[in-house]
Amino acid sequence: MSATVHTKPLSIPGRTLPSDDPAQSEIDDSLISIFSKSLRLGSPAKSSATSLKKLFSRLRYSGLPLDDLVIGWVNSSEVCQRRSGKSAWSLRLQEDFVQTPLPEFLENRPVGEELPYHRVRFIANAAGTRLWDSAGCRSPGTSSPGSFGASGGLSEHETTTELPAVVWSMVLRFCDTATVCAAGAVCTELRRAAQNPQLWADLHRAAFGMEPDAQHIKSTGRTDASRQFRQLQQRVVQSERKAQPWLHNRPAITHFKTDQEEHVPRAA
Numbered sequence: 463m464s465a466t467v468h469t470k471p472l473s474i475p476g477r478t479l480p481s482d483d484p485a486q487s488e489i490d491d492s493l494i495s496i497f498s499k500s501l502r503l504g505s506p507a508k509s510s511a512t513s514l515k516k517l518f519s520r521l522r523y524s525g526l527p528l529d530d531l532v533i534g535w536v537n538s539s540e541v542c543q544r545r546s547g548k549s550a551w552s553l554r555l556q557e558d559f560v561q562t563p564l565p566e567f568l569e570n571r572p573v574g575e576e577l578p579y580h581r582v583r584f585i586a587n588a589a590g591t592r593l594w595d596s597a598g599c600r601s602p603g604t605s606s607p608g609s610f611g612a613s614g615g616l617s618e619h620e621t622t623t624e625l626p627a628v629v630w631s632m633v634l635r636f637c638d639t640a641t642v643c644a645a646g647a648v649c650t651e652l653r654r655a656a657q658n659p660q661l662w663a664d665l666h667r668a669a670f671g672m673e674p675d676a677q678h679i680k681s682t683g684r685t686d687a688s689r690q691f692r693q694l695q696q697r698v699v700q701s702e703r704k705a706q707p708w709l710h711n712r713p714a715i716t717h718f719k720t721d722q723e724e725h726v727p728r729a730a
Contacts, residue, residue, distance in 0.1 A: 530588035531564040639702040
């Protein structure tokens, strides 16, 4: 499969700025809805290929313009000269990390063969925001047969290490449900922060105006309490998704006060 390298720098996950074009805003909302339905919060790395297969199917038949979406993936190509160092594991095959527009990625494949979902490392939009990030994302030329997916978790984006986990938890407290879900799909550190029961209790309060039942905010172990916590997450996600038409023009948070002041966001 041939690949066109897209050199636009990509940012850490986050919310893109609202578009001044109502039509583009509607497209962005539709894409967010598709991603929310197809990709689950905190899904394990081994299910990434299955989730992407469902996601690409939804995107392909959505009728939305997909030219601005970029796929970062690992492409194999035959070479005459092997590399040196730890990447010199094959005489003929060379793996490179490339970025390809989504339409080209979907179309350029051999007849009868499935898309290489297991090689996809991220999906980004035109603004450079990563909409999805998978396990084993590494820089070009640093891979070996055992390195891809060896961690068993989500990718460790380099930017997250600049802030302590407690700070990410504070940041997510000021995000809506869609942003929390998107952040939780990026890396192991953000997934832990996004699975904070108190965070989801706050999201439940914002969505329904009332506290969740106490048994719904326990997430430890494979118990009934854990299942109830997942049900709480699903209830909040479904509620916000249905309310999107009314939430589109809600005020944005523009201020976060210091420790000497009350930590109360101010609407624009």
